Amino acid sequence: MKEVSLMAATLRDIAKQAGVSIATVSRILNNDATLSVNENTRQRVLATAEDLNYTKHKRTRTDQVQRVAIVQWYSLTQELDDLYYMAIRMEIERAAQQKGISTVPIYQNDLEKIPSNVTGIIAIGKFSNSQVQKLRLVTNNIVFVDYDSLSAGYDCLVPDFENAVHSVVNEFLSEGIEDIGMLAGTETTTDNEIVPDLRLQYFEHDLKKRGIFHPEYIFTGDYSSMSGYNAMKKAIADLGDRLPHGIFIANDPMAVGALKAVQEAKIAIPDRLALISFNDTALVKYVYPSMSAVHVGTDEMARAAVEVMAKRLAHPASDPFKTVVGTHLIKRQTTK
Known part of the structure; x- marks a missing residue:
């Protein structure tokens, strides 16, 4: 039977039991989106904190780490050829980090690589009906960018x-x-x-x-x-x-x-x-x-997508809606 200390657990206690550094424990418990750590380590630290009753960062239903998969329909190579989709993905990652949302990038619609524990998906690009159904099996908290998914029952943002x-x-x-x-x-x-x-x-x-x-x-x-x-x-x-x-x-x-x-x-x-x-x-x-x-x-559309995701995570049963992002013509040297 495992002994549980009556004294308050510290970061050092969690680090020792989880086999990681104190800095790593601190960054995980503070939901540092810039930390590069595998999911097994993250979950081990969180579980250890729970076991030791580390109440300062004890998670509740309303204070859970939100982890969102950014599903890019292009491969990394294709992204380099089309800066439009790259710009959207990069700004989504920045905006999510500012909101304290952890993100994991998935390229070329490789749906098998989406972690099962994500709380939401922001899908960039074009998707077939069968791919939408596969995304639904992971989570219902999905926001599509540059794809009109309203008829399928999901939030979306599209250019006008x-x-x-x-x-x-x-x-x-x-x-x-x-x-x-x-x-x-x-x-x-x-x-x-x-x-x-x-x-x-x-x-x-x-x-x-x-x-x-x-x-x-x-x-x-x-x-x-x-x-x-x-x-x-x-x-x-x-x-x-x-x-x-x-x-x-x-x-x-x-x-x-x-x-x-x-x-x-x-x-x-x-x-x-x-x-x-x-x-x-x-x-x-x-x-x-x-x-x-x-x-x-693209920046406005990406930031709006993160806002929509944050609202979806907070109110998962709310009705979906479609956001049409305005455009404007910029004249340069190829027109008179």
Whole structure:
């Protein structure tokens, strides 16, 4: 039978019994999100504190360590090619740390690596119905970022694609451009479910209402720089003199690739061809010519996601809601 001391337990007592340093005990009990320690050690320290009745940090239902998995649908390599998703993940981690929420990153939707003891999940990117169901098996406290999950019953934050596209079309029209094309994106979830480009849907709807939609002006890629380059090369080759005077591009990596193809073809920007990208990451700010782009507030969206998660953790039975994050067009050298 284990003896229990009648004296108050100290950090030194916990450290000795758990086999770790006093500093490690202190940081774990104070929920230091910057501490890099494996889950077994963390749980051993917490259990030892409970066993020794360390009341200063004794956890209750309302004072439990909140640990949230950040599920990024991209791999680390893909993140480097698309700074949009990297910026969202990094700001979520910073905002969570400020709130005292511990986070664990999971890449490429590797759902098998999500720890079973997480209290919530912030999922970034695109997910199939079956993947949503798998996430649900871990926890019901899920917030989706850049994916509309409201119909599935989960909180979500999404950019305002409709008004973003509307602002792009209006900008081209204000420059006297009515022949407008688009380099759209197409991709699949990590379990091979096709993800449609909502920007293309709103683009087609907007132009059809105005009677200026031309399906032959639409080219697609996979959101990578190379696909943007190849799509623009094909547009230039297929259309020749009929190449539109304005082209909207679905994301920044594609836009950078498209810009290279236009420059190789010696097409004057913006006099012969105006270009507008979407996302407005550093990729398009520092190319030459710098690109006009729809700015999406990734930092604001990430911080809002953490706020929504904090509310969800506090009130898990509350109704889900959808937050639409506003956008605005920033004009640079690729438009007049």
